[in-house]
Amino acid sequence: MEKQPRLLASQLLLKNSLFEVSLNRVLLTWKEVATKKKRVSGGMHHPFKVGTSHGVSVSEILAVRELDVDSGTKDDGRWQKMPQKSTEAYPYAFTVSYVERAWQHRWRCSDVTFHCLEGALCQQWVQTIREQLTALTSRPKHLLVYINPYGGKQQGERIYEQKVAPLFTLASISTHVIVTEHANHARDHLRTEAELKKYDGVVCVGGDGMFSEMVHGLVSRTQRDNGVDQNSPEEKLVPCTLRIGIIPAGSTDCICYATVGINDPVTSALHIIVGDAQAMDVCSVHHNNTFLRYSVSLLGYGFYGDVLADSERKRWMGPARYDFSGFKTFLTHHYYEGTVSFLPATDILGTPRDKTRCRAGCFICQHNGQLYSEDAPEICETDPDVPDSEYKGGWRVIRGKFLAINAASMSCACPRSPKGLSPAAHLADGTTDLILVRKCSRFNFLRHLLRHTSKYDQFDMTFVEVHRVRRFRFTPRYCQSDSELDLRENGKKLFSQICRDHPACSCSPAYSSWNCDGEILPHAAIEVGVHCQLIKLFARGIEEQPVFEDLPNPCAV
Numbered sequence: 001m002e003k004q005p006r007l008l009a010s011q012l013l014l015k016n017s018l019f020e021v022s023l024n025r026v027l028l029t030w031k032e033v034a035t036k037k038k039r040v041s042g043g044m045h046h047p048f049k050v051g052t053s054h055g056v057s058v059s060e061i062l063a064v065r066e067l068d069v070d071s072g073t074k075d076d077g078r079w080q081k082m083p084q085k086s087t088e089a090y091p092y093a094f095t096v097s098y099v100e101r102a103w104q105h106r107w108r109c110s111d112v113t114f115h116c117l118e119g120a121l122c123q124q125w126v127q128t129i130r131e132q133l134t135a136l137t138s139r140p141k142h143l144l145v146y147i148n149p150y151g152g153k154q155q156g157e158r159i160y161e162q163k164v165a166p167l168f169t170l171a172s173i174s175t176h177v178i179v180t181e182h183a184n185h186a187r188d189h190l191r192t193e194a195e196l197k198k199y200d201g202v203v204c205v206g207g208d209g210m211f212s213e214m215v216h217g218l219v220s221r222t223q224r225d226n227g228v229d230q231n232s233p234e235e236k237l238v239p240c241t242l243r244i245g246i247i248p249a250g251s252t253d254c255i256c257y258a259t260v261g262i263n264d265p266v267t268s269a270l271h272i273i274v275g276d277a278q279a280m281d282v283c284s285v286h287h288n289n290t291f292l293r294y295s296v297s298l299l300g301y302g303f304y305g306d307v308l309a310d311s312e313r314k315r316w317m318g319p320a321r322y323d324f325s326g327f328k329t330f331l332t333h334h335y336y337e338g339t340v341s342f343l344p345a346t347d348i349l350g351t352p353r354d355k356t357r358c359r360a361g362c363f364i365c366q367h368n369g370q371l372y373s374e375d376a377p378e379i380c381e382t383d384p385d386v387p388d389s390e391y392k393g394g395w396r397v398i399r400g401k402f403l404a405i406n407a408a409s410m411s412c413a414c415p416r417s418p419k420g421l422s423p424a425a426h427l428a429d430g431t432t433d434l435i436l437v438r439k440c441s442r443f444n445f446l447r448h449l450l451r452h453t454s455k456y457d458q459f460d461m462t463f464v465e466v467h468r469v470r471r472f473r474f475t476p477r478y479c480q481s482d483s484e485l486d487l488r489e490n491g492k493k494l495f496s497q498i499c500r501d502h503p504a505c506s507c508s509p510a511y512s513s514w515n516c517d518g519e520i521l522p523h524a525a526i527e528v529g530v531h532c533q534l535i536k537l538f539a540r541g542i543e544e545q546p547v548f549e550d551l552p553n554p555c556a557v
């Protein structure tokens, strides 16, 4: 890294030891200096350096405040006990709050207090650090916050008040907080009423369902403001400028997992405060040229659709409903017939079987995002060796009986499956991973499911295939027309009809439902397109390792 000119350097007291403290445009560092004098050549007394350096990136400083040492209080009102020695000899002090990395991608707010000999020096430090922070233009100053009081374990309000609001106050972020009163309250407010010009970002406190509300509100609003028709599946959508923050308080929190690495409210609040940005792909889902919904994580037909449909009736069970319904759906073992057509993404870097993972600063997302913005042609080579598939104008067509059809636009990592449904999927590469699980025995399907929780490859099975695609369509076998909905309402009739027609079948119903990020879609026949980097989150992707490899953890102080 290019050496940055020093802005300030002083010897300050920290926990009764003298430190050489230095600030440049990138780093605040401090290194212990021995207090014992040592005679060196030339007859002068020089302090000799002991201990190791501690450093924090300026971009990860949350706040700085002067301490009123005489009265023994911080200016945030909290009492602080001053060491006797420092109050006598170093009567002025300031505290720097900064991001400290803890276990498993968690971030914590840590404080370090430096004591100065003179008030002017103390003020100079505070002022210079404040100027540095003001220069960080990506940091939000005004946020619009929506809290779902009923998400997950119904702890949204408590989590926000106790863990998040104090951090926003510390970082001088002003908020307008709305506690939602009904489902889609946040979505509709964002889409029609919210004065978005007043804010630097929107935040939701809740689970994936609340995040989905934010996406729908913000994307729809942006298209409306720019005169784009959402109902046209071919339309290129306009990216949203406001970033979205998620304070996790839901049942699955898979967006948090995949974008931050953990579902921890404090960690997410800190990513918002430092003004992180992570672009994300969004899929639009249409039926017969009518817009249905957007999806950012999972579009699942068959297994995950059936799990969701069953679990919706058991919301009272809380997050455990998914395990209960998952077990039940596994036992029912239904398969569904239909045709999947898709446009493979052939011009991009990366495949769903890669060992590399989408991580902070992902090169594949950067590269493919650039390709997408240059409107590279989507050409697909034909592959005559693939059985029961056809090619039509670059599209591949596969007919079959499927236990599950899943499209994962990101890994979908979550506590149930830390590597996710598609471990090598990318957050912002303009593609979704289409996973086809064909009809197989219960035992084999269990093996496939179990591999989501182990190091073994869930795609390395004869009945599973995975394709990285830009668009796809699905048409269920028993319904090629608009009468699909009526038929679905008359499901029982159709079910028995099919069983009469196919006496050897295992009595699978004709239709499943699509699980679209945890919402049931009203149609089985859908068309899906990926919109590369349509939204931005207050996140940076999962960090691979600590930023300062050569410096010890600042929490050592």
Ligand SMILES: CCCCCCCCCCCCC/C=C/[C@@H](O)[C@H](CO)NC(=O)CCCCCCCCCCCCCCC
Residues within 6 Å of the ligand: 207, 208, 209, 252, 253, 254, 297, 298, 304, 307, 308, 322, 323, 326, 327, 330, 412, 414, 416, 417, 420, 421, 446, 449, 450, 452, 453, 515, 516, 517, 518, 519
């Ligand atoms: C044997 C254990 C196998 C475990 C395999 C687990 C794979 C789990 C993969 C989870 C992927 C979640 C994708 C996230 C989707 C979100 O947009 C959405 C909204 O929050 N969540 C769900 O739809 C919620 C969907 C929740 C689905 C839970 C499925 C649980 C399956 C349990 C199967 C038990 C079989 C036991 C046989 C003895």
Ligand SMILES: Nc1ncnc2c1ncn2[C@@H]1O[C@H](COP(=O)(O)OP(=O)(O)OP(=O)(O)O)[C@@H](O)[C@H]1O
Residues within 6 Å of the ligand: 147, 148, 149, 150, 151, 152, 153, 179, 180, 181, 182, 183, 184, 185, 205, 206, 207, 208, 209, 210, 211, 213, 249, 250, 251, 252, 253, 254, 518
């Ligand atoms: N005030 C409210 N009353 C009832 N439902 C609400 C309210 N506010 C939001 N919702 C709806 O609650 C649903 C679930 O919320 P949320 O996503 O926060 O939690 P969850 O379902 O427990 O978590 P996950 O989506 O991660 O499984 C959302 O789809 C949202 O539309």
Ligand SMILES: [Ca+2]
Residues within 6 Å of the ligand: 281, 408, 409, 410, 425, 426, 427, 428, 429, 430, 431, 432
């Ligand atoms: Ca993607």
